[in-house]
Amino acid sequence: MLFGLPIIQIILFGFAMNNEIKNAKLLVCDYAQDEASIAITRKFEANNNFKLSKSILDYKQIEENFKQENLKLAIIFPVNFQNDLLHKNQAAIQIIADGSDPNTASTLQNYAASIIRDYQMSLTVGQTVPYSINTQVRMLYNPELKSAPTFVPGIMALVLMLICVLMTAVSIVREKEMGTMEILLVSPINPFLVIVAKAMPYFFNLAVILILSVTLLGMPIHGSLILLVLESALLIICSLSVGLLISNITNSQQAAMLIAMMGMMLPILLFTGFMFPLENMPIPLQMISNLVPSKWYFIIIKSIMLKGLGFAAVWKESLILLAMTVFLLLLSLKKFKTRLE
Structure with missing residues (x-):
């Protein structure tokens, strides 16, 4: 823990903590189909963001594609885009972003505006009358x-899983320390019922979280x-199963708390996706993120x-989360029985 943890933290935070957004999925709805709209589209394609x-x-179809394709941004060119730009010296482009992540949406909007501005500047070279492309967001x-x-x-994913x-x-x-586990062993209680009993208080936590989120936030x-x-x-x-697995390899509350906190806090914060974009991470870290249940939740x-x-x-x-839950539950129950025997 003394030597290995700092190395792991430096590597993970160094590669994962990156607010720059790359390879954001883009949709283009081009009603114009002219040289100007195609040129701007190619600029978006050439940009690695x-x-x-x-x-x-x-x-x-735009909103439906946002729901199904996990799109981040859509660009809409109106009819007669180039004609308006060349003859009226101004045209409009609509930008639609996924506002469920405000930081990402604002960043991508700025990226898009910069690309459009760059094309606009290329038109004004040697021209006495400036061209103007207005963006409607x-x-x-x-x-x-x-x-x-x-x-x-x-926060729901973090609190529910970590707690x-x-x-x-x-x-x-x-x-186990107090000896009450031996009493459970000799009683006709299925280990699965122990997990169900442990899970009940957390449904109350879920209810409190939802009520506070809706009423206060x-x-x-x-x-x-x-x-x-x-x-x-x-x-x-799924989280209870992970906690049960940790209890199988520890014999003290301090050790269980340390492993649960240090072993779960970092992956949840980094690999869930609500703090740092997973698309920006190196491929190995993206693969690791697929093993974190809170990402899918x-x-x-x-x-x-x-x-x-x-x-x-x-x-x-849901199927991925269910598969993780079934696997971890069966594994934890098997280890639970073996440990207690």
Whole structure:
């Protein structure tokens, strides 16, 4: 812990703490299909901050693509874009961003405005009359760019997972220290029921978190509350399984607390995605982030609470979280029985 932890922290924070955004998925809706719109689109493609996901010709499909494709930004060129620019000396471009993450949305908006400004400057070289391209910005899901829609889902993932892992590990080790675990062994209680009993208080915590988020922070819940609770139950059981595994390898409350805090706090903060963009991290760290349950829970909760999506939109993330939960639960129960025997 003394020598290894600082090395791990330096490496992780050095590569993970990067607020620069790269390869953000971009959608282009080009009604103009002229030289000017194509030239600007190519500038976006050449910029490493953006990655062109697709091009469409129907404005009505934009929001649906934001929900399904995890898009970050959309650029809309109106009809007669080049004609307005050359003959009226001014034209407009609409920028639509995913406002569920205000910091990312504002940064990408500035990136896009800079690219458009660069093209505008290239037109004014040697011209007596300046050209003007006005950008109209629209923020989806969070028009006022409030911070709560970004941090509340992340804090939910952090609090639920960290508290569940920590308290489960410490409480089970405490029962072993006090000798009450032997009483559970000789009683006709299934180990799974022990986990269910441990999970019940955390559902009360979930209720408190949701009530405070809605009433005090103004966090909306546009999707199904039942689906949200079920997804949260998956994370709670998954976290309890991790806490049970930690209790199997420790014999004191101090050791269990240290491993739970240091072993879970750092991955949750770095690899959930609500503090630092995962797309900016090196490929090995992105692969590691896939092993952190809170990452998938964070994606699910944002989709339900902010975008109002149903199970059809988050079934892949739900399936991954369910697989993690089943694997960790079976492993923890097996180790639990072996340890107690």
